[in-house]
Amino acid sequence: MNEVMDVIRLFLPLIVVQLLLMSVALFDLYRRVSVRGQKWVWVIIIIVINLLGPIAYFIFGREKSSEY
Structure with a gap:
């Protein structure tokens, strides 16, 4: 134990x-x-690919504009 x-x-x-x-x-x-690509795809990437999924989203998924 x-x-x-x-x-x-x-x-x-x-x-x-x-x-x-x-x-x-x-x-x-x-x-x-x-975002770049479809949001549902990014949700799957963020959840399924541990640790690297969220990092990939922040590097490749976000558009360059600062608006939400």
């Missing part, structure tokens, strides 16, 4: 970063009027 807790403590920061990035990316996607 102690080994399981050690593994959880090891991965906890990564899990927190993943959930934070996913939440921020989904919120940003919801607020934007237009």
